[in-house]
Amino acid sequence: MNHVYRNLEENLTAGLRAWRRSRLQRGVSIALLGLFGLAALALLTRPVFNAVPVLWWILAIIGLAAWATLVLQYLILPLRRQPTLAQIARYLEERNPILEDRLATAVELGAHTVPARENPLWPRLVQEAADEAARLHVPEQLQIRFAQWWRLLAVAATTLAVLLLFRAADLYQGYFANYFESNAQAPQAVEALQVKPGNARVPRGETVEVIAESPHLEASEATLYLEQGPQSWLPYAMSSTTQLGKFTHQLFDVLDTLRYYVRVSDEISPIFTIIAVEAPEIKTLRLTYIYPQEIGRPPLTEENGGDVYAPNGTEIQIEAISTQPLAKAEWRLHAADFREMDLRNDTLAVASFTVTKDGHYVLRFTNNDGMTNKPVEYFIHVMPDEPPQITITRPGRDLRPTMLEEVPVEVRVREDYGLKQLTLIYSHNNQPAVRQDLLGQAARTQRPSGTSSEYIAGTLLYLEDLGARPGDFISYYFEAHDAKQQATSDLFFFEIRPFEEEFYRALSQGGGGGMPSAGLSISQKEIITATWKLEQRRATTSEQELARGSSALAETQASLQESISRMAENARMRGQFTGESGEGSMVTYLEKAAEAMQRAVPLLQEKKLAEALAPEREAYHFLLQADAELRRREIMQGSGSGSSFTQLQSREELAQLFKEELDKIQSKYETLQNRQQQENASSLNEAQQKVRELAQRQERLVDLNRQLSRENALPQERKRQIERLRREQEQINRDLQNLNRQMRQMSNASASGEQAGQELRENLEKAAEDLQRSLDNLRRDNPSTAAADGNRAAERLRRLQDQLQRQQSGSLRDEMKQLREDFQQLAEQQGDLRTALEQQGEQIAPEQRQSFQEQQRALQEQSEQALQNLQRLQESAADKSEKPAVARDLRNLTNDLAQRRIPERMEQAAQALAQNEVQRALAEQHEARQALLRAEKALQQSLSQLSSNPDEQLDLALQEAQRVRRELERGLAQSRENNAQAGGSPLGQGRASQQNQNTPSQQAGQPGDNSNSPEQLRPEDMNWWNQQLWSGARQLENVGQFMRNDSALADDYARLMQNYRGVLRSFQGGNPQRLSEIERTLIDPLRRFEAELAARLATLQLRERLLTIRDERVPPQYRKMVEEYFERLAKSKQPATNNP
Template structure:
């Protein structure tokens, strides 16, 4: 076919489509307008339906016929017409006479295949196509005003759609009125009719009373109600769109009531509505049958119905209803209701197996056929956490002698049940020994806790193990539950010789650490790191494992190099000095280096289990070298004629060891500090996150309370509950993520084992409270959700406090508390000693209360020493401040050597034997040791005050402490008539004229001297403030003047103390408090710009300033 002819046909077809489209738009617009008119007419003539039904049918019938005719004329028939291309061409020829039938001729010839072979046809088509190209065929063929018809169709369609969406309920109700009235339209009511009449409805249901009267012109109707003992109360009924019909809503029918209706002179009979209560759940008992591998006995509890159990647990539900039941049903959230087993008329049971987080519903039906609103209960699959092991005794590395008996005690926290608890210890490189402790473990559980505590203790008799000085024993614990296994940290016993006790007695704790001990400690750290990496291998990637192995190999190689150098130097010096025992030390160092050499390639290859054997050998040789070195020092220290050469050689050897140890430790300190900084950063982020969650939960609790107090529409209430539920779910998810992060921090050593246990308990409690709040929101119960949310906020606050105490900022508070404890112990011991010195005659028996007080002091001193030990262990895990752990460790060693609790116990025994002289001697020794501890902790406390805010706070606390002590002393020293006066009030002259007793004067002097020492120590914190320095100088000048002029026996001196010392001290204390508050406010103003602002508020502020700028222009 000719290409130009096909193009001509396409143009004619496009014109034909425009013609059909324009007629369709016109027909659709007219049809929709007619439909709207018909619907409006139906509403207008509705009254005729009841008054003149025939006319109504006539009007509506004619209108409908007219609309159908319009639809047929303008839409259906035009669309059924299908003109041919020849007809289209003739129409165009009529509209364009100058074409002279060129277009019709071309189309006619093109329709016959034979004519297309005529050579003139191509010219004819070309001429017709040229004529058609000069005009717009589609515009000529479509109807006149086609654009307006198109706009009319679109507007009519939009109007119909709008009316359908916005007024569908109106047309539906009007249509229902048509149908409702159809049954009675043909007859007149003979009397007043009332629905529902007598009825039985569920309690709380809303009942609609409808009254219909034959008097269509009735102006109103009245309903009279009687409920209980109330009198008949009239209420006006509401008129409806139906003439003569009125209604009234009875909301929340909870009890039986009677009613009747009056319309004009017509009165209905008295009807009764009986409210029937649906059955409710009275009690719900849940029985857990745990999987066999958990090995936990079944547990039954009466709870809220929510299920908390591990996957695979069989759950039996027993429901007790408030009424006799005809049927009880239950279903999972995505299932269908299933019949429960009725054990009695009010008891029903069902069961299921916990597989995933889900919920189940209970529906109870009584014999009246009333059912309760299905109650939803939630199923939570509790994760099976691995056992958590805490070593309670000794909980650290020890250095016992070979005849000691060491008690080992561990507690294991397991959520469902422990199946294995084993102690594994190894003597040097001998095969490991496993001791099963589960049979003898004591089992306990706190009332509200879900986890079970297992405590097991055993005793290692070192003499039976045939240990020798220089040997070591490593031990750890394994605990296994049904699915997982956990291990504790690795601990060591280093067997020391008996001669070390003698050496300690000679040195009195004043010597420095032995030069060889650091090398053994470094090797022990390598063993511990190798063992930990081996334990963590299943939980880390191959890349992390290889990187850790390479780091251990590098560290071991560096230590080997240092040991070899030390062995060479020791051998050289031994040959020149001729020292006895130098050959043994050289052998030990050489053997240790050889063992390390065998360990390095194994570590490089990743064979950690095989590398542990040579690592342990090297550790033992280093311990033996340490024992030999100490033995030589004891022997050389005992000799009286050691040469200067030997002394110089020993000092040089010690310096050499120290230099090598410093090089080794420098390799570890940076890495350890980085790890500690990461851990501290993690704890800081956790603390901030908990604070944020607590604030968000507080806001959520307040919103829950508001929602429970408001009476919002049901749809609005559901939307608000859904929003609150999503927010609560988000808080729960974030707390669960934080819990996992805290477990990782705990496993990495960020917390001590006791602190870790308390943190996890707080985390678990907060998680449970948040989950209960979420469950109540899912039940659409915001009041109980707010109550549970309050408990969750308290749990989060407790968790925040624990994190804060564990953070570095809490270390200062711990030191301060411990310092106050030692000070109080020293003061109490001093008062007891003073009372003992006043005992006259000395041979008189000591009062029994002195013995009891001395025994109480002994117990308090043991507790204080235990707290000091924990504080020292906590400080050892922190990189800052430098030297704090060392000072605390030295203090701990000094107190152990001075044996404070033992001396107090001996003083108590002396009091029991009436040996007052010996009791006084022991008490004085104990008091002096306690005072030294107080001073040492005060120096540590000063060291911890690093920034100006902490320094001012410490100065304020010390000033308050001194002032309270002096006020207490003044209260005790006043005459009885003045003792009741408040601090700061001048008592005036002493009426009684009694003089102070000598012992009171001595106590005053001690108190003043003690306060002076404390005040002198805070001067270093005030150097940057000239005004405070001046006030402090005047205060100290007054203090020293009072101290110099204080003389006993004259009670008037108390007035001098009050005037010259107490009042200036209170003013100085107020000045310190003001400066501290100003500093805190300044820090707040400086840092507030860095706080994160919510995006929505940031946008509001930016928009405000933008509009302000525009307004200014």
């Protein structure tokens, strides 16, 4: 029965909690409402505070006392009450007489000792009390009246209080601070007009507030008079304040000495003088970096820098030279207090600190007049010491040279602070590795950003001196050490081939099917590479991953050993059966390879990776010798003309045997390789999405920065917005750094694409540098400059996204198409920049000239990237033997652009702008643009050669038509916009400059005046439209070659070109057409032509998919019958073809 009583107690306890909760909600509601009432009372009685402060304080005390009484009565006292369960039971019986004292009796007896419960009526009494209590719903019985409404009111009041606290805290804090600040002292009757600051000395450029207090409280206006010349005073109305008789006025940017006086009613103050004094400024700031001893980098001195970029533990020595003699120099590190700097003389102050974390430092100077400069804040960035980044530039892949070749190897290493060691490590067959130091002969260059160095080193491997023979192999890789870390490149192989291989292979093309000899060794080479990589990553790999990788390698090696042993046994038996010579040597090689693999398996299982490499390499060597023997036999037998039927049959059976075994081996590796490719594609796709997201977030942040720089917000609101933008920028920076680390890990895990991965990382780091500069400018309260840096970072992220897309697609045609668009955009941007510069004339403001230089250098970086992409595209096309003409054209284009020196010309244009040589800059820009247009045209021709399929040709034609149509639509929209604006420039500033040279003047009422005909084409635009139409005609002429196989499309194309040429003739005749006529005769037909091309392309693609759904071969039993049928058909037509 105890459980029945416990249920009764829990029911009553729940009612007690409901009682306390309802009273708490009511008390909170009343307390918050009372607090809101006090705030409203303070706002309403502010005039009373200004007029009669004593009365205000009396009202405030009464209000506070009333609020405290409410809180005490409805919140504190009810919660202090602790009713017992017996009292709760009595209260319930008073409200419910039906209980008849049973509930209270059960509770009181239950509270007694155990003997009191031995009454035989006790169980029945408790059961009845529990049933009645359950029926009564005790929590609802004990709640106060209107409990639900009090609950809603408490939630609403609490929500409102939280919103006011977090969303408008600054506003109310400032308001109430001003409430008491403006009235901190009761208005005292002044005897005469008082003016502050009176005579004063202020820093030059400072804003001075003039305050006037008059004894006449009824005065409603005051006037400030500033001296403008001898006996000339200019009046300014002063602003009234909440205090009667008090007025203010602000003098902005005081640069010279000012004399002023104030007049209030009939009172005139004396004439005061404000003297603008130069505050000390930092003339030269010199930073000396003393790097930690383990880095080993010599000290570095920077002039006129300020911001610190250094690794952890670097000592920074600050030397600041002031423009004036100093009385005191102070500095502050992070959030600490200001402390004095060491004054070496009257203008030189020094200090030092050690870099331990990101932060900032501030310099503050005070001269002998007591003037203090505006403290300058510089930022401290702890740069991580990244491991060296190795890129093998030559050859960067596996090769098959002859034994007399001299193979060049070249490496490029990027390091933050300096290399300690750069070593080439190569090994011949299974011999001990040879280490060759390359650091002494490496060429070191400093990157433009100044944050890292590049080392380029190379050497020649003389294979004859190494004793290489056909069937041997040489493996090589590079190691780079900095002060703390080590980096290793990928492992590559040279397989030595005989001289006569290509010659005999050409002679033996008709000798029968070739054997799959290359597959014998490639699988073992993959095992060696995987074992070596796992050993290199042992220090950074968990024990579980190491065990899983070793187990997978052991299983793969055992499987390959079993296949090689089976192949050797079958080859031995077949050699004994056929009696062929040379069979024994190949079997011996296979057996030795299998024996070496067998020794490697237990070492892999025991995770002894370094020890396992020796038998693995030994097996690889024997497999290469078996491959060489197999090639030799194939060539010799293929070149012989007297091979017997038995020998031919033996060769075919042996080839079939090897093929079956190799198919089993390769199926395992293909599965593994497909899985790895899928993982790499997934990683690239994820990285591309992250880059797209970062670019979108950065573009949004740039827009917010520009909007903030244009707005005139209040200081507090501006500070709050800048802080929010700074936090968002910091989050973007962190996400970009995380992405950079992921990309580095992904490139380290991949055996291919090292150069592309290096370029991706470099672009990421450049974007990170731009983002960091944007963040620094935000911290300096400079959103306009932050927007410029952030915009550059967003453009880099967009280019990085395009680069990831190109790497993910891997298609030569797609890469060429993207590269052509890059050159087209570069040409357009260079042309726009040149036109804008031409409009400015010879006299250019320094700020505008600096902007032109930055734009030109940005184009230079993009052109360098485009040329690198062209070089990579040319190498990729050279590897694809099916398009030799395209590879030749790309090689010629690469050589031609190298001679035209596009980046150098852009650099010279920027230098000419720096020297204010506008004409030389215009000439260099013209040459660069012509070279870019030439590259675009050449890529278009190569792209047409790649478009061999009908759907590819139609796709290319559609893109060309779309490009022409978009250019015309852009010009049409610009012309209409210019016509809508009175005095607007034709087609932008750049085009306006060009037209102004051709048309010297335009008077109102001439055809250029568009006030009466908004659709009339302006004469100023005629030259631009002529150039654009001729350019579009040349582009559309290239489309015609793709229309030859389709008569319907050819007719549509002919009508389109007829309309186009008609418009061209009207422009040449000087007949300016209406804009609506241009749209009707040019743009609308182009749209219809695009729609027809798109529909035809969709039809071809659908047909191709339908044709490739099923591919059924002719059954073997009917194949011979079909072949005989076509042979007879061909013989029957032969006489007809011979007759004339």
